Amino acid sequence: xxxxxxSSRYLVKRTGEKVFLECVQDMDHENMFWYRQDPGLGxxxxxxxxxxxMKEKGDIPEGYSVSREKKERFSLILESASTNxxxxxxxxxxxxxxxxxxxxxxxxxTVV
Amino acid sequence: AQSVTQxxxxxxxxxxxxxxxxxxxxxxxxxxxxxxxxxxxxxxxLLLKYFSGDTLVQGIKGFEAEFKRSQSSFxxxxxxxxxxxxxxxxxxxxxxxxxxxxxxxxGTRLKVLA
Numbered sequence: 018x019x020x021x022x023x024s025s026r027y028l029v030k031r032t033g034e035k036v037f038l039e040c041v042q043d044m045d046h047e048n049m050f051w052y053r054q055d056p057g058l059g060x061x062x063x064x065x066x067x068x069x070x071m072k073e074k075g076d077i078p079e080g081y082s083v084s085r086e087k088k089e090r091f092s093l094i095l096e097s098a099s100t101n102x103x104x105x106x107x108x109x110x111x112x113x114x115x116x117x118x119x120x121x122x123x124x125x126x127t128v129v
Numbered sequence: 130a131q132s133v134t135q136x137x138x139x140x141x142x143x144x145x146x147x148x149x150x151x152x153x154x155x156x157x158x159x160x161x162x163x164x165x166x167x168x169x170x171x172x173x174x175l176l177l178k179y180f181s182g183d184t185l186v187q188g189i190k191g192f193e194a195e196f197k198r199s200q201s202s203f204x205x206x207x208x209x210x211x212x213x214x215x216x217x218x219x220x221x222x223x224x225x226x227x228x229x230x231x232x233x234x235x236g237t238r239l240k241v242l243a
Binding site: 021052057058059060062065075107109116117118119120121122123125 | 138163165170171172173174175178219230231233234235236
């Protein structure tokens with residue numbers, strides 16, 4: 018019973034490529050999030066969205082953009098991939114405050 | 130600024146032993162508090178959460194956590210660890226006016242010896 022689906026588990030891209038990471042949730046949540054996870058740094062918030070077409074920068078938005086055209090889908094875009102964007106990317110969704118997030122399984126992106 | 134500290138990067142316990150993972154937070158008001166578990170190569174799964182009421186919270190997989198306001202702590206416990214509990218554990222705190230924005234600790238990796 019999968020609730021947050023990330024389109025790719027593993028991805029290898031070349032430096033300078035435009036990269037799209039897709040995330041879909043089936044729980045009708047208003048809020049969706051993109052995190053990156055790096056060893057020793059925990060999870061860092063890149064962007065989040067609290068409604069369709071609404072977005073807000075997180076702690077590390079540089080080099081990324083997002084798109085939310087439909088409530089269930091939240092896309093992370095790397096405009097020009099760089100090697101320092103090699104990481105695990107986690108999508109999450111949540112309803113009201115205090116209820117916690119549901120995470121996808123993650124996309125491990127390698128930029129070569 | 131709000132922060133979350135998990136002082137133990139790695140913990141090793143024997144199967145059947147008890148477990149306590151520490152989490153300390155810095156926040157001006159009573160926060161929303163969470164523990165998540167991440168198995169290798171997977172996303173994070175919510176173990177338990179606290180935002181009001183009884184300070185001892187029961188979660189899934191036999192875990193519990195206790196909120197101690199005086200110590201700004203929310204430690205995770207399990208009376209008897211199973212080999213399948215080997216994973217990375219993250220504490221998280223809801224922050225700011227938009228409390229759906231959480232701060233995550235850097236994680237504690239648990240190893241279980243047979």
